[in-house]
Amino acid sequence: MNGSFRAFGGRRYRIRRVPRQGWPHATALIDIFFLGMLFLTISSKTTRLSGIRIDLPREKKATVTQIERYVISLAATPGEEKVRIYFQDHPVDSRKLAEALSQLKSLSRNATVIIRADRAIPYEKVLDVINLSQSAGVASFLAVDPREERSETRFDQ
Numbered sequence: 281m282n283g284s285f286r287a288f289g290g291r292r293y294r295i296r297r298v299p300r301q302g303w304p305h306a307t308a309l310i311d312i313f314f315l316g317m318l319f320l321t322i323s324s325k326t327t328r329l330s331g332i333r334i335d336l337p338r339e340k341k342a343t344v345t346q347i348e349r350y351v352i353s354l355a356a357t358p359g360e361e362k363v364r365i366y367f368q369d370h371p372v373d374s375r376k377l378a379e380a381l382s383q384l385k386s387l388s389r390n391a392t393v394i395i396r397a398d399r400a401i402p403y404e405k406v407l408d409v410i411n412l413s414q415s416a417g418v419a420s421f422l423a424v425d426p427r428e429e430r431s432e433t434r435f436d437q
Contacts, residue, residue, distance in 0.1 A: 381416035
């Protein structure tokens with residue numbers, strides 16, 4: 281009996297399609313890879329605003345909106361009283377920051393400044409930066425980390 285016939289219950293049937301052997305098509309593997317990458321991209325909840333490491337205070341409800349944003353970071357080194365100011369991850373002093381904010385207002389009508397300040401920074405220093413942005417006519421927001429809410433585990437339901 282040759283390989284193109286199969287016998288079932290005393291009858292011979294001719295096989296029209298032979299199962300394909302070997303590796304699956306590359307298209308299926310690429311589809312699975314891109315679906316996995318899409319899932320990881322959508323499910324990731326971290327968005328980096330800048331490369332400067334800042335320990336932000338916590339807030340109960342915080343939302344992130346899609347805006348034309350520029351980042352001002354205020355960093356403090358433990359044991360030092362001097363505050364380092366960064367505009368778009370570049371170190372600046374308060375005079376250069378005021379110039380950059382005034383240029384920002386002339387370049388864009390709806391530019392928004394996000395202020396990221398370390399917890400150890402005195403509130404007066406943060407207020408100085410907020411006042412600089414307001415005097416330049418640029419809207420500003422203070423960035424905070426959302427509080428991690430713990431859900432209660434109940435086993436009696």
